[in-house]
Structures are given as C-alpha cells and as structure tokens.
Amino acid sequence: MSRATLRDVAKLAGVSVATASKALNGQPQVRAQTRERVVRAAEQLSFSPNTLAQGLITQRSGTVGLLTSDLEGRFSIPILMGAEDAFGSDQTSVFLCDARGDAIREKHHLRALLSRRVDGLIVVGARPDTRLSLGELPVPVVYAYAPSDDPADLSLVTDNVGGGRLAIDHLIRCGRRRIAHITGDPGYSAAQDRARGAVERLAEDGLGLAGGEVWFGMWSEAWGRGATRMLLERTPEVDAIFAGSDEIARGVLDVLHEERIEVPSRVAVIGFDNWSVLAGNSRPPLTTIDLNLEHLGRIAAQRLSAAMDGEPAAGVETFPVRLITRESTAPLR
Amino acid sequence: MSRATLRDVAKLAGVSVATASKALNGQPQVRAQTRERVVRAAEQLSFSPNTLAQGLITQRSGTVGLLTSDLEGRFSIPILMGAEDAFGSDQTSVFLCDARGDAIREKHHLRALLSRRVDGLIVVGARPDTRLSLGELPVPVVYAYAPSDDPADLSLVTDNVGGGRLAIDHLIRCGRRRIAHITGDPGYSAAQDRARGAVERLAEDGLGLAGGEVWFGMWSEAWGRGATRMLLERTPEVDAIFAGSDEIARGVLDVLHEERIEVPSRVAVIGFDNWSVLAGNSRPPLTTIDLNLEHLGRIAAQRLSAAMDGEPAAGVETFPVRLITRESTAPLR
DNA sequence: CAGCGGGCCGAAAAGGTTTTCATAAACGTC
DNA sequence: GACGTTTATGAAAACCTTTTCGGCCCGCTG
Numbered sequence: 001m002s003r004a005t006l007r008d009v010a011k012l013a014g015v016s017v018a019t020a021s022k023a024l025n026g027q028p029q030v031r032a033q034t035r036e037r038v039v040r041a042a043e044q045l046s047f048s049p050n051t052l053a054q055g056l057i058t059q060r061s062g063t064v065g066l067l068t069s070d071l072e073g074r075f076s077i078p079i080l081m082g083a084e085d086a087f088g089s090d091q092t093s094v095f096l097c098d099a100r101g102d103a104i105r106e107k108h109h110l111r112a113l114l115s116r117r118v119d120g121l122i123v124v125g126a127r128p129d130t131r132l133s134l135g136e137l138p139v140p141v142v143y144a145y146a147p148s149d150d151p152a153d154l155s156l157v158t159d160n161v162g163g164g165r166l167a168i169d170h171l172i173r174c175g176r177r178r179i180a181h182i183t184g185d186p187g188y189s190a191a192q193d194r195a196r197g198a199v200e201r202l203a204e205d206g207l208g209l210a211g212g213e214v215w216f217g218m219w220s221e222a223w224g225r226g227a228t229r230m231l232l233e234r235t236p237e238v239d240a241i242f243a244g245s246d247e248i249a250r251g252v253l254d255v256l257h258e259e260r261i262e263v264p265s266r267v268a269v270i271g272f273d274n275w276s277v278l279a280g281n282s283r284p285p286l287t288t289i290d291l292n293l294e295h296l297g298r299i300a301a302q303r304l305s306a307a308m309d310g311e312p313a314a315g316v317e318t319f320p321v322r323l324i325t326r327e328s329t330a331p332l333r
Numbered sequence: 334m335s336r337a338t339l340r341d342v343a344k345l346a347g348v349s350v351a352t353a354s355k356a357l358n359g360q361p362q363v364r365a366q367t368r369e370r371v372v373r374a375a376e377q378l379s380f381s382p383n384t385l386a387q388g389l390i391t392q393r394s395g396t397v398g399l400l401t402s403d404l405e406g407r408f409s410i411p412i413l414m415g416a417e418d419a420f421g422s423d424q425t426s427v428f429l430c431d432a433r434g435d436a437i438r439e440k441h442h443l444r445a446l447l448s449r450r451v452d453g454l455i456v457v458g459a460r461p462d463t464r465l466s467l468g469e470l471p472v473p474v475v476y477a478y479a480p481s482d483d484p485a486d487l488s489l490v491t492d493n494v495g496g497g498r499l500a501i502d503h504l505i506r507c508g509r510r511r512i513a514h515i516t517g518d519p520g521y522s523a524a525q526d527r528a529r530g531a532v533e534r535l536a537e538d539g540l541g542l543a544g545g546e547v548w549f550g551m552w553s554e555a556w557g558r559g560a561t562r563m564l565l566e567r568t569p570e571v572d573a574i575f576a577g578s579d580e581i582a583r584g585v586l587d588v589l590h591e592e593r594i595e596v597p598s599r600v601a602v603i604g605f606d607n608w609s610v611l612a613g614n615s616r617p618p619l620t621t622i623d624l625n626l627e628h629l630g631r632i633a634a635q636r637l638s639a640a641m642d643g644e645p646a647a648g649v650e651t652f653p654v655r656l657i658t659r660e661s662t663a664p665l666r
Numbered sequence: 667c668a669g670c671g672g673g674c675c676g677a678a679a680a681g682g683t684t685t686t687c688a689t690a691a692a693c694g695t696c
Numbered sequence: 697g698a699c700g701t702t703t704a705t706g707a708a709a710a711c712c713t714t715t716t717c718g719g720c721c722c723g724c725t726g
C-alpha cells in the first residue's frame with residue numbers, strides 16, 4: 001500500500017487537482033460525470049486525504065488533547081471513553097497524555113499538544129479536588145472531574161454532596177434510622193462533600209449519624225473492616241452503613257458477614273462509585289452511587305466543541321449522580 | 334496568547350525564515366550571535382513550531398495510533414501507559430482509539446488514523462486470543478496482548494503457559510502436593526494456556542491436579558466461590574488452590590474464610606493478574622502472577638520505533654510474567 | 667449576430683516549515 | 697592584488713490540500 005496524493009488522483013481522472021478536490025468534497029461546481037471519474041480514481045488508488053495538509057490551510061487540526069493525571073486510576077477512563085465517543089472518530093481524534101501527576105511532565109505535554117495545534121484541551125484530574133488552572137491558552141480548555149481554581153475556566157464536576165444525600169435518602173426510604181457513615185481520607189473534598197450531603201439529608205428527618213460522627217479514614221477495604229468492627233462495638237444497634245467508596249463497602253460487608261449479621265435484612269449497606277468489579281461481585285451485590293463519568297466525558301466533549309465554535313463558557317457545572325440498586329439494601333419489613 | 338509563525342520570528346530577529354529555521358534547529362551554519370538573536374525573538378513571541386507543517390515536509394507526523402478494543406478492560410491501560418511512556422512526549426504523541434470490540438468502528442478508526450498520517454500503529458486486543466490481522470498497511474504495526482493471526486505481523490504476548498508453571502512451581506516450593514486449579518471461561522486461550530502450564534509443571538514432580546481436573550467456569554468471584562465449595566466437598570484434603578484470576582481467587586478466599594480454613598497455613602492460594610485493588614486488599618493479601626503489561630507496552634513502542642526506522646520484525650514474541658509474593662502463600666511448616 | 671449569463675474547469679496562492687543551492691562576504695595565500 | 701576557500705545568509709522549491717478567481721464554452725435573449 002503506497003501513498004496516493006490528490007495529484008495522482010487528478011492525473012488518473014484527467015482533471016486538475018482543483019477539480020479533484022472539489023469533486024471529492026462534494027462542492028457543487030463540478031459535473032456529475034466528472035465527479036464520478038474522480039471518485040473512481042480515488043478509490044482505485046485508495047486515496048486518503050492528508051489531514052496534516054488540510055489542517056494547515058483550514059487552520060483546524062481536527063484533534064484535541066486529553067491531559068490526564070492518572071490513567072491507572074479508574075476515574076479518568078470512563079471520562080476519556082465518553083469524550084472519545086462524543087467526538088466522532090472521523091471528525092476529531094484525541095491525543096492522550098498522562099502526566100502521572102507531575103507538573104513538569106504536564107508542562108511538557110502541554111507544549112507538545114500546542115505545537116501539534118490541537119483545537120482544544122480536556123483536562124481530567126485524578127481526584128475531585130480543585131486543581132491549578134493551566135492559565136490563558138490559545139485554545140479552549142475544559143476541566144473535568146477536578147475543577148480549575150480559576151472561575152474564568154469551565155469546569156465539569158460530579159455532585160458529591162448530592163451523592164451523599166441520595167445515599168442517605170435511599171436508606172431512609174428503606175426505613176433505616178440508625179445510619180452510620182464510614183468513608184475515606186478526610187483530605188479529599190469528595191469525602192467531605194459526601195459526608196456533608198449525608199448529614200444534611202439526615203438532619204431533614206431529624207436524624208443524626210449513628211456512631212455519633214463521620215468515620216474518616218482511608219480509601220481501603222482494610223479501613224472498611226476496621227471501622228466496621230469499631231462501629232459495631234460502639235453502636236451495635238446500627239441498621240445501615242453508608243460507605244464512602246465501594247472498596248470501603250467491601251470491607252464493611254466482609255466484617256458483617258463474619259459477624260453473621262445479615263445484609264440487608266438487619267443492616268443495609270450502600271457504597272459509592274459503582275466500580276463494577278467490586279460492587280457487582282460482592283455478597284450480596286452492592287447498592288451504590290454511580291458518578292456518571294462517561295456522561296461527564298461526553299458533555300466535556302460537547303462543551304469543548306461549542307467553545308471551539310466560538311461559544312465559550314465559564315464557571316463550574318455540577319452533574320447529578322445516580323443510584324444503582326442491587327441487593328445490599330432493601331426495605332425493613 | 335496568539336500564534337507566532339517562523340516568519341514573525343525571522344522578521345523580529347532581522348533574518349530570513351531560512352536562517353531562523355536553522356538557528357532554532359541547531360544547524361551549524363549560523364553564527365552564534367545570529368542564533369542568539371533568533372532564539373530570543375522566538376522566546377519573546379513564545380513561538381512554537383507548527384508540527385503539522387513540519388510533518389508535511391519531513392513526511393513524518395511524529396504520531397502513532399493506539400487502537401484498543403476495550404478501554405474499560407484493565408489490560409489495555411497498563412500497556413497503553415507503557416507505550417505512552419516509551420515514546421518521549423516531545424518526540425511522539427499517541428492517538429487513542431477505542432473500537433469497543435466492533436470491527437466496523439475499528440475500520441473507521443483505522444481510516445482516520447491513516448489519514449492523519451500516523452507513523453505507526455499499536456493494536457491491543459481485549460483478550461489474549463488470536464485476532465484478525467489488519468493486513469498490509471502503509472505503516473508498521475505491532476500487536477500487543479492479542480497476537481495477529483498473520484505470522485508476517487509482529488505480535489507481543491505474555492507467557493500464560495509460563496505463568497501457570499510459575500504459579501505451580503511456587504506452590505510446590507511451599508511444600509504443597511495436593512494442588513487444585515480453578516479458572517475461568519475455557520473459551521479463552523489464557524485459561525487453556527495457564528492450565529496447561531500448571532499441569533506440565535505438576536507432572537514434572539509426578540503430581541496430578543487435586544480434584545482430578547481443571548475447574549473451568551467463569552471469570553468471576555461467584556464462580557470462585559462455587560467451585561471452591563464443590564472442591565472442598567470432593568477433595569477436602571486439598572492444600573493449595575491456583576486461581577486463574579484474582580477475581581476467582583477472591584471468591585476462593587471468601588469461601589475458605591467462611592469455612593474457617595486457614596490461609597495460608599492449611600490451604601495456600603495464588604491468583605493471577607495482580608489486579609492490585611483485588612489482590613492487595615484481600616484477606617490475606619494475595620500472592621499472584623503479574624503480567625508485566627506496562628513492560629509489554631514499552632517494548633511495543635520500541636519495536637514500533639525500530640520498524641519506523643526501517644528495521645521491521647515479524648512473528649510472536651512471548652514475554653515472561655512474574656511472581657508477586659504476598660501472604661496467601663507460605664511454606665508448610 | 668452580438669451580447670450575456672451560467673455552468674465547469676484550471677491556474678495560482680495560501681498555509682508554515684525545511685532544505686537545497688546560490689550568493690555574498692571575509693579571509694588567507696602566493 | 698588576484699584568486700581560492702571558508703563561512704554565513706537568503707531565495708526558492710517542496711510537502712499536500714483548499715479556495716478564489718479568471719477563463720472558456722455553451723445556449724439563450726434581444
């Protein structure tokens with residue numbers, strides 16, 4: 001397979017490159033018969049237009065950069081998939097860059113992307129906390145998951161407060177009244193926000209947290225186990241546990257199981273993240289909150305497209321999360 | 334931030350574009366003082382060369398395509414990271430395309446990538462089974478994880494047979510003699526290969542599988558649990574279980590725990606994949622086999638670079654896996 | 667029949683860079 | 697002072713495509 005250029009096509013079809021171009025691009029000022037000849041020539045040579053050259057004259061490369069901080073983390077991927085999906089592959093291709101959480105590497109990638117004349121940039125953070133703005137750039141940028149610290153930028157984030165509310169709301173609807181909250185690192189805004197949503201929703205029903213306070217700790221199964229043991233000792237009458245992540249929820253379930261406490265009949269458990277390998281395979285399968293990240297990625301792509309078409313936006317947009325009901329929660333009978 | 338061209342830089346420095354180009358690219362035939370002037374002008378305008386234009390004349394776009402079949406799957410990501418890492422970001426950027434296992438979409442992406450004049454292609458499959466070759470293309474291709482069915486292509490795969498051997502070898506060294514193997518879907522070559530390696534290694538010590546045969550099933554915790562229950566009923570004297578994946582291993586551990594069978598003192602358990610969220614958080618943490626996928630990705634990038642520089646390769650290269658020792662295995666005392 | 671408008675087509679410029687080749691200047695040698 | 701050499705610079709072509717604009721031919725109108 002070689003590399004045919006438009007010149008070759010034109011020559012084979014017996015026309016000029018100008019008409020060949022117009023014929024292939026569906027411009028009207030070319031006779032049907034001529035167009036036909038050109039199209040056939042193009043097929044015969046399996047011609048594919050050089051996007052670099054096109055980009056040079058149209059001043060649009062048809063590419064965007066996706067700058068992520070941690071690829072291995074599970075949050076970037078769905079966003080990335082949503083974004084990749086929303087840009088039709090024939091219209092726009094995405095450059096993937098993983099900065100590995102390193103500011104130097106990020107600068108590096110940024111330079112490279114601008115040199116490649118990307119039409120726009122999506123920046124997705126590793127955790128939902130505010131991150132430094134990239135500053136003024138010659139192309140539009142949208143921040144996803146982790147908002148920028150500059151309100152002049154456009155940031156798209158998930159509603160963690162709402163997620164906390166939603167979890168508690170569900171538990172209350174299940175008739176639970178003694179609800180505890182075990183969650184991760186208090187240094188994460190995600191942990192704080194979810195906890196705040198939970199407390200607020202409890203207060204609306206005149207309730208407080210079982211166990212007296214939020215159990216902050218780490219984002220791990222081990223912490224889920226440890227906290228649950230302590231909780232059971234201190235507050236054995238607990239009838240529901242809201243875990244700040246599915247990992248923690250797995251630890252919670254594990255200890256409940258070990259203690260022969262039935263889930264959901266005696267204690268209901270709800271997780272967070274809908275990380276399917278954890279939530280779907282647990283015993284029983286875990287009710288949890290889904291962050292809708294793929295949707296977030298799609299919206300990011302749309303907003304970016306709009307900005308590239310001259311309709312910029314700014315501020316922080318918050319997107320709702322949703323409840324995934326499985327078997328670890330059920331109404332008290 | 335605007336967009337300075339080389340012309341602007343040249344004008345500001347009071348030279349021609351030709352010398353400006355040479356100055357910035359470190360060509361020798363330019364006076365030090367002149368170079369200095371040009372460099373300063375470039376900085377002042379924060380000039381960044383248009384890679385599209387460069388690619389047009391050098392006939393190298395400095396980009397490669399990464400065509401994956403399932404992004405959400407956990408196997409593509411490490412490979413992708415390794416590859417992205419091996420191409421220095423300033424040299425080569427990678428276009429990410431997820432075909433979602435759909436042949437049509439793959440064709441689509443392929444056309445787009447070729448149109449973008451990528452210098453090469455890495456194709457990473459969703460599962461280690463042989464996949465269809467893309468056929469003859471104008472750029473070099475390397476297949477990673479899933480080998481191509483065409484021996485004229487270059488494929489890079491992990492050594493599943495060796496992985497099976499390694500797992501059993503470790504268990505034997507721990508003094509275990511009654512070893513069972515519970516694994517996933519027999520339709521996966523990965524399952525077959527790992528089982529084969531296991532059986533071979535056992536035979537070398539004159540052993541057979543405890544439980545009489547390989548327990549094929551599904552790649553899920555639930556199957557791990559179910560199979561373990563059946564196994565314990567049939568062969569209660571088992572002293573080690575080799576699970577075909579970490580998910581399965583989690584199910585195995587779960588049932589052993591439930592049955593109050595101590596791990597590793599009475600039964601040792603080894604997993605496969607080193608999926609850290611599962612293997613690292615289990616009780617006890619899981620000894621397992623790591624596929625070294627990031628390394629595979631790096632090698633893929635290297636082989637591709639070599640091919641782009643005119644040193645093509647063909648055939649299937651198999652890469653060793655490695656044992657990750659945690660606490661679910663230990664010598665019998 | 668002159669003039670005119672419309673339909674098709676091609677020549678040429680543009681986009682930003684690299685590279686080749688010619689030119690100019692400076693220098694050293696006899 | 698003439699000539700060959702080296703060194704530094706610039707003009708122009710090339711990469712591939714799109715788009716503008718001018719030209720040609722045709723048929724139609726007056």
